[in-house]
Amino acid sequence: MENFAQLLKEHGLKATFQRMTILSSIHELGHANVDEIYEKVRLSHPTLSLATVYKNIVTMVEEGVLVEVPIAGKKSKYELKKNEHLHLICVECGSVMDKELDSHLAEDTQKVAQRSSFALKERQMNLYGVCDKCQMAEAS
Amino acid sequence: MENFAQLLKEHGLKATFQRMTILSSIHELGHANVDEIYEKVRLSHPTLSLATVYKNIVTMVEEGVLVEVPIAGKKSKYELKKNEHLHLICVECGSVMDKELDSHLAEDTQKVAQRSSFALKERQMNLYGVCDKCQMAEAS
DNA sequence: ATAATTGCAAATTTTTTGCAGGTTC
DNA sequence: GAACCTGCAAAAAATTTGCAATTAT
Numbered sequence: 001m002e003n004f005a006q007l008l009k010e011h012g013l014k015a016t017f018q019r020m021t022i023l024s025s026i027h028e029l030g031h032a033n034v035d036e037i038y039e040k041v042r043l044s045h046p047t048l049s050l051a052t053v054y055k056n057i058v059t060m061v062e063e064g065v066l067v068e069v070p071i072a073g074k075k076s077k078y079e080l081k082k083n084e085h086l087h088l089i090c091v092e093c094g095s096v097m098d099k100e101l102d103s104h105l106a107e108d109t110q111k112v113a114q115r116s117s118f119a120l121k122e123r124q125m126n127l128y129g130v131c132d133k134c135q136m137a138e139a140s
Numbered sequence: 141m142e143n144f145a146q147l148l149k150e151h152g153l154k155a156t157f158q159r160m161t162i163l164s165s166i167h168e169l170g171h172a173n174v175d176e177i178y179e180k181v182r183l184s185h186p187t188l189s190l191a192t193v194y195k196n197i198v199t200m201v202e203e204g205v206l207v208e209v210p211i212a213g214k215k216s217k218y219e220l221k222k223n224e225h226l227h228l229i230c231v232e233c234g235s236v237m238d239k240e241l242d243s244h245l246a247e248d249t250q251k252v253a254q255r256s257s258f259a260l261k262e263r264q265m266n267l268y269g270v271c272d273k274c275q276m277a278e279a280s
Numbered sequence: 281a282t283a284a285t286t287g288c289a290a291a292t293t294t295t296t297t298g299c300a301g302g303t304t305c
Numbered sequence: 306g307a308a309c310c311t312g313c314a315a316a317a318a319a320t321t322t323g324c325a326a327t328t329a330t
Contacts, residue, residue: 014304014309034294049312054295056310061213070210072264073201075294086249088258099252108245109226109267116239117272118228124212124266127249132257154284154329174319189287194320196285215319 011063018052019060021045026066026078031087031096033075069096071126086125092134101125151203158192159200161185166206166220171227171236173215209236211266226265232274241265 004023005015013019025040026032032040038053057078060066069077071089077096086105088097101123113120130138144163145155153159165180166172172180178193197218200206209217211229217236226245228237241263253260270278 009305016303016310018311047312051296051313052311055297058296059310068212070212070216072208072210072216076210076212086252088253088256090258091261097256097258099256102248102252104244105248105252108242108248109265112226112239112242112245113228113267113269116228116237117275118230118237118267119270119275120267121231121270122268124264124268125249126264127253127258127260128262128264129253130259130261135257135259149330156285156329158286187287191288191321192286195322198321199285 007065011060011065013059013063013065017045018048019056021048022053022056023060023065023080027080030098031069031077031079033077035075037078069124069126071096072128084123086123086127088131089126089128090131090134091128092130092138095131097131147205151200151205153199153203153205157185158188159196161188162193162196162200163205163220166218170238171209171217171219173217175215177218209264209266211236212268224263226263226267228271229266229268230271230274231268232270232278235271237271 004020004027007023008015008019021041021044022037025037029036029040034050034053034057037057038050041048041053057066061068061078064081066078067081069079069087071077074094082098084101084106085098086101088099089095090097105125106123109123110120144160147163148155148159161181161184162177165177169176169180174190174193174197177197178190181188181193197206201208201218204221206218207221209219209227211217214234222238224241224246225238226241228239229235245265246263249263250260
């Protein structure tokens with residue numbers, strides 16, 4: 001369990017029970033879309049409304065507490081803001097894994113941007129494929 | 141103008157006027173979301189319905205004629221399927237530019253995947269920042 | 281000829297909004 | 306106590322669907 005109250009305050013947001021529940025749900029799930037967050041959140045706080053989930057996701061993305069991970073063909077997932085990383089997204093089970101972004105990748109992308117005089121702010125690298133678990137399941 | 145009729149047939153789809161209009165609109169726009177496609181398409185074929193745009197985007201993505209480009213905070217854009225590339229996405233004007241994916245990038249991502257025994261199928265690399273035009277506009 | 285596709289309208293799903301009451305700082 | 310936040314219900318926006326008429330092969 002982390003100190004979500006402090007995190008919120010650092011970003012100028014009030015530390016409500018609802019927000020902390022949402023953050024802790026996302027933290028436990030790793031990556032989750034609105035529905036998954038809502039379901040999870042209702043387990044511990046059944047009266048928390050879907051509208052509140054929506055409003056807070058918008059607010060917390062704006063304030064940089066959360067990051068949207070848009071995924072082809074699916075609803076966007078959300079994760080806690082953390083160090084830069086890339087995503088391995090399993091097209092079978094939908095799981096999302098974080099992987100460190102090595103310096104080569106960072107430099108290469110920076111070069112591509114520079115060549116076009118593009119002021120790079122953020123990278124979003126999603127690798128789609130089949131995770132090891134699903135590969136084993138398929139093999140059987 | 142390309143041979144969209146042939147492209148469609150190669151993918152087992154009938155070459156209707158509607159589909160060819162949609163493809164040629166996307167081709168002209170480069171990258172466009174559903175609304176942008178619909179607007180463009182109506183210029184030359186005002187009776188083409190929005191439902192038809194939706195149905196065909198689904199179908200043509202399934203058949204590999206189109207590719208969805210999901211974008212954080214915006215509606216997905218669609219592009220014609222082409223050689224692998226990355227996207228420079230301007231957060232000011234929303235423009236999307238294609239850039240060749242150099243071999244370093246391809247290899248590096250492949251390595252990351254291999255380390256996790258992840259069977260990589262597709263890469264989606266989006267670089268968010270400010271394009272040169274918008275930088276100049278800002279400077280003034 | 282037939283199987284696929286279109287356009288319309290309706291249904292569904294997803295997201296946003298207004299506002300009265302409640303909570304945090 | 307002031308500003309912010311929540312939950313509800315309603316509204317708006319986005320997407321999907323069913324079906325009769327039409328079209329491509």
